[in-house]
Amino acid sequence: MARNEEKAQSMLNRFIAMKQEEKRKPKERRPYLASECRDLAEAHRWRSEILREIGVKVAEIQNEGLGEHRLRDLNDEINKLLRERVHWERRIVELGGPNYTKNSAKMTDLEGNIVDVPNPSGRGPGYRYFGAAKKLPGVRELFEKPPEVKKRRSRYDIYKRIDASYYGYRDDEDGILEKLEGPAEAEVRENAVAEWRRMEQIRREARKAVKSGEVATVGTAASAAEILFEEVEDVVEEERRMEREREERERSKEEFVVHVPLPDEKEIERMVVEKKKMELLSKYTSDMLLEEQAEAKAMLNVQR
Template sequence: MARNEEKAQSMLNRFITLKNEEKKKPKERRPFLASECRDLAEADKWRQQIMREIGRKVADIQNEGLGEHRLRDLNDEINKLIREKGHWERRILELGGPNYTRHSAKMTDLDGNIVDVPNPGGRGPGYRYFGAAKKLPGVRELFEKPPEPKKRPSRWEIFRRIDASYYGYRDDEDGILEKLEGPAEEEMRAEKLREWQRLEEVKREAKRAVKSGEVAGVTPGVAEILFEGEEDVVEEERREKEKEESKKEQEFVVHVPLPDEKEIERMVLEKKKMELLKEYTSEDLLKEQLEAKALLNVQR
């Protein structure tokens, strides 16, 4: 080990190292302003250099164990390089080069979906987060979509869901309603049939009692039927009386003689004649005509 150090520190080796460094060109620094560059090839070279730096820093920021402060610093540096890259791309376009901004990358959330975060956290427009920086406190909320408020359905949406089932037209398709209504319907039919048979039997007994003249000794059911028949007769008489009274109220009694249709036509014709005479004759002529009618005893 000591032998190697002695070789490196020897006069000849140091002389050769200095000569090699003199032959090397001085290391070029990237211009601070993109507008200072006037060569398209150099501008493209500086853009490629910035792209390599962004790639290294994006790879470093994927490590979640760097800590919150280091992740935030790395994210700031990456955004600064991205802005600088945009300046160089615009300069390349001014110098007649290709338009690199057309196919620029989009920001994505934790699931890989493209999102639009124009001004997150007040850090200026276009600020982006990379790698583990998306999971920092206060940053995760920027990529979470707020829950959509529950919209009240419109009248059209309510009526759109209404079909035949809403009106009960399909209640019999499942067979449950038929099983429930079948026994109930049979029981109701049997009950109505028994009631009808009882009434028919009572009516027959009532008819036999009326024919034989033994109405007083009939059974209670027969008396009930007869009482109902009597009520029907009374109700019919009451209706007949009401009809007669309404007819009497509708009748109109004339106490003075009214002219018939021919008399009314004659009076209208006479009136029209008088109006024509007033239009085409003078008052003196009318007086003479009336005097002549009076002398001749003409009523018309």
């Protein structure tokens, strides 16, 4: 009895499920072209469906044990869905909806750094890799940065970076050198002033001792002798300099020796007059007359 009731209940359950299935609308297929959709709400629904499918496949592709062929197929399917999502997002903008492309996700490498989308051969621009597909043979190299080759600088590149700072012309502009040299300069100046005052004091005492005829102390006498010796040396050096200048002036005044005969003033005047005469004759006489005049001078043995 219980067995029959269970059968009837089972048949009733199947009948109820069948009726409910008949009442449901047939499952709609996503339009092949996004341009065929005319409703903004429908476009949002199809975009959401594509995002769910992408999420499922991205979660599945994280498993490295699926095998190389399955990982490559999953990666191709995800890229196909991504292209389809772009078409639907563009259609949403055309229907007056929001622009989702502004906040699109960036592609990252194995370390999580944002990289440019690689373009391997045969895949076209914008092809992306996800999950374990990034570790496949031939794909890992796409995300590895080539080693930087350090280029040797040429002489032109070296000299191009040399400016006034390289030669130390701008060391005073930063203020560091001034801070370091300021105390040393002040100390040297104070020592020089103190030494000058001490020497002036010794000179005054030495002059007073010489005028009064008094005997100075040992230290003062030695200092005075040193100062007087320096003054005598200065005088002798000045006299030597004046003697050299006088010798140079006398040497410059010596007569210049002429090794070739030079014409005197009368000879120069005669040559100038002769030249002017020839210019006048050539201006107012013909060539034939000049030749006759030259022949007559030759016959008369006239030199001028």
